[in-house]
Amino acid sequence: MPPIVSINDLVKTYPGGTRALDGISLDIQRGEFVVLIGLSGSGKSTLLRCINRLVDPTSGTILFDGIDVTTADRAAIRRVRRRIGMIFQQFNLVRRTSVFSNVLSGRLGYRSTWRTIASRPTSSDVAAAFENLGRVGIADRAFSRADALSGGQQQRVGIARALMQKPEVMLADEPVASLDPATSHSVMKYLEEINKKDHITVVCSLHFLSLARRYGTRVVALKAGQVAFDGKPAEIDERRFKEIYGEDAEEVEIGPDRPQPQPLAADGAEQVDPSR
Amino acid sequence: MAEYFTARGLPVPLELRRNPLTDWRRLTVIALVLLVLYIGLKITNIDTGRANPEYVINRIALLFKWDFSIMTPRDEFETYMDTAWWKMIETIFLGIMATAFSFVVALPLSFLGARNIMTGNPITAAIYAVVRVTFTILRSIDVLIVVIVLLAIFGPGNAAGVFGLAFHNIGVMGKLYSEAIEGIDAGPLEAITATGANRLQVVWAAVLPQITNPFISFTIYRLDANVRLAPVLGLVGGGGIGLDLFQSINLSQYGAAGLIIFMIVVTVATMDFVSAQIRKRLV
Numbered sequence: 001m002p003p004i005v006s007i008n009d010l011v012k013t014y015p016g017g018t019r020a021l022d023g024i025s026l027d028i029q030r031g032e033f034v035v036l037i038g039l040s041g042s043g044k045s046t047l048l049r050c051i052n053r054l055v056d057p058t059s060g061t062i063l064f065d066g067i068d069v070t071t072a073d074r075a076a077i078r079r080v081r082r083r084i085g086m087i088f089q090q091f092n093l094v095r096r097t098s099v100f101s102n103v104l105s106g107r108l109g110y111r112s113t114w115r116t117i118a119s120r121p122t123s124s125d126v127a128a129a130f131e132n133l134g135r136v137g138i139a140d141r142a143f144s145r146a147d148a149l150s151g152g153q154q155q156r157v158g159i160a161r162a163l164m165q166k167p168e169v170m171l172a173d174e175p176v177a178s179l180d181p182a183t184s185h186s187v188m189k190y191l192e193e194i195n196k197k198d199h200i201t202v203v204c205s206l207h208f209l210s211l212a213r214r215y216g217t218r219v220v221a222l223k224a225g226q227v228a229f230d231g232k233p234a235e236i237d238e239r240r241f242k243e244i245y246g247e248d249a250e251e252v253e254i255g256p257d258r259p260q261p262q263p264l265a266a267d268g269a270e271q272v273d274p275s276r
Numbered sequence: 277m278a279e280y281f282t283a284r285g286l287p288v289p290l291e292l293r294r295n296p297l298t299d300w301r302r303l304t305v306i307a308l309v310l311l312v313l314y315i316g317l318k319i320t321n322i323d324t325g326r327a328n329p330e331y332v333i334n335r336i337a338l339l340f341k342w343d344f345s346i347m348t349p350r351d352e353f354e355t356y357m358d359t360a361w362w363k364m365i366e367t368i369f370l371g372i373m374a375t376a377f378s379f380v381v382a383l384p385l386s387f388l389g390a391r392n393i394m395t396g397n398p399i400t401a402a403i404y405a406v407v408r409v410t411f412t413i414l415r416s417i418d419v420l421i422v423v424i425v426l427l428a429i430f431g432p433g434n435a436a437g438v439f440g441l442a443f444h445n446i447g448v449m450g451k452l453y454s455e456a457i458e459g460i461d462a463g464p465l466e467a468i469t470a471t472g473a474n475r476l477q478v479v480w481a482a483v484l485p486q487i488t489n490p491f492i493s494f495t496i497y498r499l500d501a502n503v504r505l506a507p508v509l510g511l512v513g514g515g516g517i518g519l520d521l522f523q524s525i526n527l528s529q530y531g532a533a534g535l536i537i538f539m540i541v542v543t544v545a546t547m548d549f550v551s552a553q554i555r556k557r558l559v
Contacts, residue, residue: 052470074474082472092463097485105481109472116477158467165471 002066003027004169004201005051010060012046012225020046021057022225028203030168033195035216035233036205039245042222044205048171051203052084053077065168082109085162085200089174091154095147099138099157102146103129106164125164132160136190152183159190170194172204176211184208188215209236209251335530342538343531346520360520360532364539367516370434371503374441379495381446385411386453393457408454414447419505423514437514441502449498456490457483493558500551507540 005028012021020043028034036044049055051062053069062069064080072080085106093102107125108116115121121129133139136156141149146157155175162170172191176184192215195202206212212219213233221229221236221244228244229236236244241251281288296302346360356362385407387393394404423440430436464482473481510518517536524532 054466054470078472078474080472081470084470086467086470088463088467090463092467094464094468094482094485095461096489105468105473106471108468108477108481113474113476113480116473116480161467161471171470 001030003063004030004065005203006061006063007047007051008061008063010047010050010062011058012043012050012055013058020225021050021060024060024222024225024227026220026227026230028169028201030201031195031199033192033202033215033217034204035212035219036203036222037207037209037212037219037244038205038222038228043225044222045173047222048086048173048203048205051169051171052081052086078109082165083167084169084171085165085167086171086173087155087158087162087175089177091151091158091178093146093154093157093161095145097146098143099133099146099149100129100142102157103133103142103160103164106161109165128164129160132163133157135163136160150183151179152186155179155187156190159187159194163194167200169201169203172202174205174207177207184211191215209241338530339534339537341531342535343529344535346524346532346535360517360536360539363517363520364536364543366434367506367510367518368503368543370437370441370509370514370516371499371506373438374445374502374506375495375499377438377442378445378449378498381442382449382453383491385446385450386457389450389454390457391454392460392462407450411447411450411454414443415451416447417444419444420508420512423509423512427513432513432515434515437506437509437516440514441505441509445498445502449494452494452498453487453491456487456494459490460486489558493555496551496554500547503547504544507543 005026007024007026007028010021010024011019013019020041022043024043024047036047038044046055050057051064051069053062053072057070060070064084067076067080069077069080094105104121104125107121107128111122111125130139130142133142136159138149138153138156138160141153146154149157158175170191175191176187179187188211191202191204194200204215213236216233219229219231219233219236220227221240223244229240242249278288278292281292348359349355350358388403389407389411391404394400419441422443423436426436426440426443430439460483464486465478468478468482506516507518507521510516510520511522513519517540521533521536521540524530524536
């Protein structure tokens with residue numbers, strides 16, 4: 001089978017000269033759970049946003065199911081986007097409106113502008129919204145304001161919104177970086193479920209290597225806009241870890257599923273041992 | 277204090293070397309202020325000679341002997357439309373109409389004056405700059421001056437008042453609205469764009485929910501301000517109850533003037549209270 005996403009020699013230079021991506025080539029197969037790791041600024045977010053062209057790449061090509069995303073016109077790019085779900089570190093919900101209408105908005109790409117303005121969702125969309133809210137376990141909060149929910153719940157609303165698109169690929173930009181360890185696992189498990197049960201390809205950037213090992217079927221490490229590692233999670237040993245994160249980094253575990261014995265100082269991988 | 281430094285052979289900081297009583301900088305500033313005030317007194321020639329305390333108290337007392345005859349038609353030539361309470365209602369509506377006109381103009385312009393919507397290409401960026409400069413110019417010309425200029429076009433009356441008020445207000449509302457749009461969270465825009473929605477759908481689903489409350493709040497605030505300004509317009513020929521106030525003072529009808537002032541105060545205070553209450557609930 002041809003890869004669902006095929007990236008070839010992708011370069012992104014931001015105005016001001018920052019070279020966020022420096023020749024990335026990557027094939028992602030259907031059904032994979034790809035975890036992107038790397039230091040802040042290594043290009044993870046930019047790479048994810050190039051796939052659905054929230055960011056315009058400078059050069060190179062991205063094929064999504066054979067369609068060249070980099071040259072597609074506006075209408076074509078919208079048709080590609082609705083096949084690609086996305087969730088965000090800051091959840092990016094419309095905070096003042098209800099959970100329900102946030103989830104419904106996942107369907108906008110399939111519906112006419114008129115229907116959006118008239119606030120007339122189809123009955124199948126309404127049914128799908130409740131079904132997806134039920135899947136992520138917050139159907140009872142459907143008519144709460146989005147900002148009344150906890151961080152973990154908001155991220156689950158984000159997943160439900162993306163599921164409304166019936167996506168083939170789910171992009172997740174640091175989906176658990178604003179959440180505590182226990183909540184992180186609950187959100188990651190939903191991603192794992194949609195990957196295994198719905199066969200949605202997941203491309204997810206993460207900070208914790210332990211999460212990457214636990215959930216990923218494949219790990220891609222970026223360093224200064226280039227692929228520094230691409231392989232099975234288990235292949236990342238001490239030496240590779242130092243290659244990716246630098247000599248000073250030390251790995252901090254985020255325990256799988258069990259509550260943490262001591263308060264975690266957020267981000268493990270980037271932290272330098274304070275005792276030195 | 278300076279001993280700490282001299283004892284250690286260190287240079288004494290400037291702050292400690294200066295004596296505030298003899299520092300020539302301070303003395304110069306004080307002398308300049310006194311000089312300006314002295315010259316000002318000479319030039320403006322403020323004469324309070326007429327207002328001896330007894331006279332002032334008498335005049336103020338006259339303002340409180342309210343003349344209720346202005347609340348009903350006073351002779352066969354007057355109708356209820358010439359009564360003070362009707363003029364007051366007319367004045368409130370001057371403010372409402374001015375707000376409505378400026379709302380209609382400022383609302384679409386404010387999107388053109390929002391940086392986060394207009395950046396991206398040089399043409400829209402230029403439009404943004406033009407719109408914001410226009411807002412600033414409109415804002416910087418005082419309402420009364422605009423009304424006086426409009427007298428030349430419309431003649432004295434409500435038209436000059438409403439459009440004069442609206443002119444200034446487009447600048448103020450446009451700026452407030454634009455800044456509300458600039459202050460929205462860009463995250464939901466990105467998320468809705470990622471679902472494959474088109475531009476109008478993104479505005480509808482992600483921008484509008486974020487700006488409705490600030491827009492309503494700013495509109496009520498300007499309505500409040502416009503109703504507060506409307507009674508003054510009559511003084512320069514802009515219509516409304518201000519003209520009656522001006523005339524009754526000139527004709528030494530202090531009882532009528534006092535009652536009109538009281539009505540204005542009650543109206544403005546009520547507006548102020550109601551608008552604050554509504555705005556509080558909108559946050």
